[in-house]
Amino acid sequence: xxxxxxxxxxxxxxxxxxxxxxxxxxxxxxxxxxxxxxxxxxxxxxxxxxxxxxxxxxxxxxxxxxxxxxxxxxxxxxxxxxxxxxxxxxxxxxxxxxxxxxxxxxxxxxxxxxxxxxxxxxxxxxxxxxxxxxxxxxxxxxxxxxxxxxxxxxxxxxxxxxxxxxxxxxxxxxxxxxxxxxxxxxxxxxxxxxxxxxxxxxxxxxxxxxxxxxxxxxxxxxxxxxxxxxxxxxxxxxxxxxxxxxxxxxxxxxxxxxxxxxxxxxxxxxxxxxxxxxxxxxxxxxxxxxxxxxxxxxxxxxxxxxxx
Ligand SMILES: O=C(O)CCC(=O)C(=O)O
Numbered sequence: 001x002x003x004x005x006x007x008x009x010x011x012x013x014x015x016x017x018x019x020x021x022x023x024x025x026x027x028x029x030x031x032x033x034x035x036x037x038x039x040x041x042x043x044x045x046x047x048x049x050x051x052x053x054x055x056x057x058x059x060x061x062x063x064x065x066x067x068x069x070x071x072x073x074x075x076x077x078x079x080x081x082x083x084x085x086x087x088x089x090x091x092x093x094x095x096x097x098x099x100x101x102x103x104x105x106x107x108x109x110x111x112x113x114x115x116x117x118x119x120x121x122x123x124x125x126x127x128x129x130x131x132x133x134x135x136x137x138x139x140x141x142x143x144x145x146x147x148x149x150x151x152x153x154x155x156x157x158x159x160x161x162x163x164x165x166x167x168x169x170x171x172x173x174x175x176x177x178x179x180x181x182x183x184x185x186x187x188x189x190x191x192x193x194x195x196x197x198x199x200x201x202x203x204x205x206x207x208x209x210x211x212x213x214x215x216x217x218x219x220x221x222x223x224x225x226x227x228x229x230x231x232x233x234x235x236x237x238x239x240x241x242x243x244x245x246x247x248x249x250x251x252x253x254x255x256x257x258x259x260x261x262x263x264x265x266x267x268x269x270x271x272x273x274x275x276x277x278x279x280x281x282x283x284x285x286x287x288x289x290x291x292x293x294x295x296x297x298x299x300x301x302x303x304x305x306x307x308x
Contacts, residue, residue, distance in 0.1 A: 003301040004079025016173035018208035030203035036067035060241035087294040092233040099225035112215030131210035133180040145179035151233035158226040167225030176211035255293040265290035
């Protein structure tokens, strides 16, 4: 039973692989996140001596600013996340992408093909791809060559992305049901009629299956692309951005946030109560309900919904 998702959103998620929530964040939330992006980027630029026009991405960005951390369990997004992927979850990755306008003389390649000066200049992630399909991850044996459902991300726009060619995220609706091989065979060119350039106001959100083919368009506008992705996957997979989050961060987090940050309840042994003779990863089949407080939360939400 859905605790947050409408029937139309469920159908879009199953059919297209995503649904869009325009103006999801309040103006104050968007401003706080946009300011946080500037602050974090400014700090990293200063620390690393990067020029202001450098494009870069910050991973495990949730640990860089409280505003980003607060997106982990955003009260209006969490029900949608749990409806999409369940309660036995944690953060796989959180990333901020900061992409200043291209230099005026730069000639962008075809959208998502990775053949232009922008690609050569290191503007990463422009090419069409599904996530998790590299030879190291899931290009192993599979029943029919398709990717299993492994994760979702929530994409947040922290700048006005309503125009074309301002570093828009492109998605190919329904492509999570197609094989990565098919995309390769297409020369990584997705026909216009099979793709969608997202044009969204600041503060919008998109909940999407990351097996959906996606790419980032060029930024030939005069504004900086500032966006955030929060990725959720199952606790029995391994995160990419961290092994363990900072103990101080875990210590001051609520139980649900702790779970999402990949931690056990305080004092819990990750290998269970009989770890000496019968170790059993509590990331697989948690015995202590305190290790997965999101379950009780989801059940309580369900009851509240039913009672209405
Ligand atoms: O920056 C973006 O919006 C997309 C990034 C991306 O393609 C990825 O992380 O796989």
